[in-house]
Every structure is written in C-alpha cells, then in structure tokens.
Amino acid sequence: MEIFNYLEKYDYEQLLFCQDKQSGLKAIIAIHDTTLGPALGGTRMWTYASEEEAIEDALRLAKGMTYKNAAAGLDLGGGKTVIIGDPKRDKNPEMFRAFGRYIQSLSGRYITAEDVGTNESDMDQIALETEYVTGVTSYSGAAGNPSPVTALGIYQGMKATAKEAFGTESLEGKVIAVQGVGNVAYSLCKLLHEEGAELIVTDINKNAVQRAQNDFNAKAVDPDDIYDVDCDIYAPCALGATINDNTIPRLKAKVVAGSANNQLKSHEHGDILHQRGILYAPDYVINAGGVINVADELIGYNRERALHNVQRIYKNLEQVFAISNRDQIPTYIAADRLAEERIQAKKNSRSQFIINERNILDHRQ
Numbered sequence: 315m316e317i318f319n320y321l322e323k324y325d326y327e328q329l330l331f332c333q334d335k336q337s338g339l340k341a342i343i344a345i346h347d348t349t350l351g352p353a354l355g356g357t358r359m360w361t362y363a364s365e366e367e368a369i370e371d372a373l374r375l376a377k378g379m380t381y382k383n384a385a386a387g388l389d390l391g392g393g394k395t396v397i398i399g400d401p402k403r404d405k406n407p408e409m410f411r412a413f414g415r416y417i418q419s420l421s422g423r424y425i426t427a428e429d430v431g432t433n434e435s436d437m438d439q440i441a442l443e444t445e446y447v448t449g450v451t452s453y454s455g456a457a458g459n460p461s462p463v464t465a466l467g468i469y470q471g472m473k474a475t476a477k478e479a480f481g482t483e484s485l486e487g488k489v490i491a492v493q494g495v496g497n498v499a500y501s502l503c504k505l506l507h508e509e510g511a512e513l514i515v516t517d518i519n520k521n522a523v524q525r526a527q528n529d530f531n532a533k534a535v536d537p538d539d540i541y542d543v544d545c546d547i548y549a550p551c552a553l554g555a556t557i558n559d560n561t562i563p564r565l566k567a568k569v570v571a572g573s574a575n576n577q578l579k580s581h582e583h584g585d586i587l588h589q590r591g592i593l594y595a596p597d598y599v600i601n602a603g604g605v606i607n608v609a610d611e612l613i614g615y616n617r618e619r620a621l622h623n624v625q626r627i628y629k630n631l632e633q634v635f636a637i638s639n640r641d642q643i644p645t646y647i648a649a650d651r652l653a654e655e656r657i658q659a660k661k662n663s664r665s666q667f668i669i670n671e672r673n674i675l676d677h678r679q
C-alpha cells in the first residue's frame with residue numbers, strides 16, 4: 315500500500331503505529347477528520363492476516379466514524395484503533411495501559427471506546443493512563459458497555475426502515491436473518507423477539523448460536539447459509555464487507571439493516587442494492603447508538619439523555635430515505651451527503667481540531 319497516496323486520496327489527517335514490546339502491544343490509530351471536534355472511535359482487537367489488512371481496517375473504520383459522528387449530529391471527528399492480536403489469547407492489562415499512554419500523548423485529538431474484541435475492563439485499564447477514553451465503568455457517571463445502546467439504535471432504525479419498505483414499522487411476524495449474535499446482536503435479538511419477530515441466526519461461535527436458540531427460539535443456520543434464507547430483513551451484525559458480488563444475488567430480503575461497520579464491500583454494492591430494490595439502512599447512520607451513548611460521557615453521563623438522543627436515529631434514517639427518494643439516489647449516497655454537508659459547513663469556519671480551543675471536552679467533569 316502506498317500509504318501517503320491513500321491518506322491523500324481519502325483525506326486522512328494522521329496514522330500512528332504504537333508498539334510496546336513488554337506487553338506485546340501492536341496498535342494502529344487512524345485519525346480521519348477532526349473538523350467537527352476530537353476524533354472518537356472504538357478500539358478493535360483482531361487477528362489480521364497481514365499488517366496491511368490491519369492498516370486498511372483501521373483507515374476504513376476511522377473514515378466511517380467521521381461520517382457516523384457527523385450524521386449523528388455529534389461535535390466529534392472520526393478515528394479508530396486496531397490492535398493486532400487474538401483477544402482470547404493475547405490480551406493483558408499492561409497492553410491496554412501502554413495503549414492508554416499512547417492515547418494520552420495525543421492530548422485529546424483521539425478518544426477511544428470499545429469495539430469488536432475489547433470490553434469495559436480493557437477501557438478501565440486505559441482509563442488508568444488517560445482521560446481520553448469512554449465506555450468505562452470505573453468512575454461514577456461512566457457509560458459502560460455501549461453494545462445494548464447500539465442495539466436499541468439498530469432496533470429503532472430497523473423500524474424506520476421497515477416503515478419505508480413495508481409501509482409499517484411493526485416488526486411483528488417479520489423474518490429477520492441475523493449474522494453474528496455477539497454483544498450488539500444478542501441485545502437486538504431480545505428486542506426483536508419481544509416484538510414478535512421470527513429470528514434466523516448464525517455465528518462462527520457455536521455458544522453464541524446456542525444462546526440465541528435457547529433465549530429467543532431462534533432458528534440456526536451455518537455461517538455461509540445466512541445469505542440464502544427466506545427472510546424480510548437481513549441484519550449484518552458481525553464484520554464488514556458482507557454485501558458484495560457473491561452475496562447480493564443470494565439475498566431474498568427487502569431490507570438490509572444491521573450493526574456491522576462497513577457493510578458494503580465497495581460503493582458499487584450500494585448501487586446494486588438500490589437497483590434491485592433492496593432498501594439499505596446506511597451502516598453508520600443506523601449503528602450510531604453506541605457512540606451517541608459514550609459521547610454523552612464527555613459532558614457528564616446522563617443515561618436518560620443518552621437514550622433519548624439515540625431515538626434520533628429513527629428520524630435520521632427518515633431524512634436519508636427522503637433525500638434518496640427526492641434525488642433518486644442510493645441511500646448510502648444520501649447519507650454521505652448529510653454527513654458531508656455538516657462537515658463542510660464547519661470547515662468554512664475552521665478545520666483541524668486542536669486542544670487549546672473551546673471544544674466538547676471543556677464540559678468533562
């Protein structure tokens with residue numbers, strides 16, 4: 315990868331490599347855009363096939379956070395971290411403390427939270443070294459695990475999408491295929507089950523599948539079969555790029571709405587969904603619940619306010635669908651326009667975030 319070419323092409327600000335031999339930390343922090351404020355985005359720990367794959371993931375996820383935070387109306391820019399390693403085998407507290415010191419060295423330009431492979435205890439370790447971490451449990455007024463709130467946002471967004479596609483927001487009796495039943499999707503399945511939806515689930519983790527079968531009467535299929543099942547809604551809740559050339563022709567659903575980041579392998583797959591009449595709820599609009607929740611920590615966490623703000627996802631999606639219908643464009647382009655307009659408006663008066671100006675962190679208690 316020609317790194318500077320890539321950074322220039324998609325207008326990234328910063329890419330940092332952080333290494334700590336003693337703890338085994340190998341982290342990549344990508345900061346995409348801080349026009350709206352400090353970059354907030356989670357830390358993913360994953361076993362990447364190569365360093366290049368890890369860099370690409372960090373970059374793509376960071377850009378997604380810029381758009382997510384902008385579309386959600388947050389005064390925050392976009393960034394993300396990936397830690398290379400197996401979260402089940404390679405984690406240790408010192409690793410997250412070392413990572414926390416690297417975050418601290420950025421003086422607030424980047425704030426972290428959980429993502430795939432990391433949890434509240436990891437954030438608590440980071441918090442021993444830096445205040446620029448959210449989703450922690452270790453002090454009063456902490457937001458804790460964002461996943462259930464992300465799930466609530468997906469549920470709201472799925473209802474808005476169902477209303478647009480089926481003429482009713484009710485999910486009762488709808489058949490919903492859920493790919494990956496981890497932290498977010500387990501809570502999502504609970505809400506869907508309570509509303510009377512029929513669930514078909516898959517996961518590479520057999521225990522996760524078993525739990526969904528026991529708790530929600532879900533039907534289970536093998537991981538690769540989830541694309542072929544007869545369903546109304548496909549909910550990708552595992553990793554990215556599952557909407558691609560191989561899977562689109564197999565989808566029976568009328569709606570794609572789930573929590574995974576970067577669901578479209580590339581932009582053209584958003585065009586193909588549009589052409590096929592499959593309504594796509596843009597990933598970074600529908601899955602903003604977690605970041606809305608942890609961002610509230612920055613102004614003194616109030617759960618009631620955070621949950622109230624998460625309800626905005628319903629309206630944000632209605633706005634995306636209205637732009638898409640008005641301009642006859644795919645929903646992913648409509649969402650990009652919404653986010654880019656907000657960033658551009660701010661860019662007219664200022665650009666990068668620097669710590670010694672008034673910003674969201676001024677409210678931190």
Ligand SMILES: NC(=O)C1=CN([C@@H]2O[C@H](COP(=O)(O)OP(=O)(O)OC[C@H]3O[C@@H](n4cnc5c(N)ncnc54)[C@H](O)[C@@H]3O)[C@@H](O)[C@H]2O)C=CC1
Pocket residue numbers: 428429430431460461462464493494495496497498499516517518519522537551552553554573574575601602604605
């Ligand atoms: N946790 C949060 O609050 C947020 C999460 N997201 C995104 O939502 C997605 C899920 O996040 P979490 O639930 O936190 O992660 P998780 O790690 O708890 O759950 C992901 C699940 O997907 C399964 N999985 C992985 N590859 C699979 C495959 N090929 N087929 C079937 N299952 C597979 C895993 O075994 C795991 O159970 C990720 O893409 C994440 O970036 C987005 C916004 C916020």
Ligand SMILES: CC(C)CC(=O)C(=O)O
Pocket residue numbers: 354355356357382427428429449460575601602604605608
């Ligand atoms: C998990 C969230 C709190 C932040 C994030 O990284 C995301 O929304 O993808």
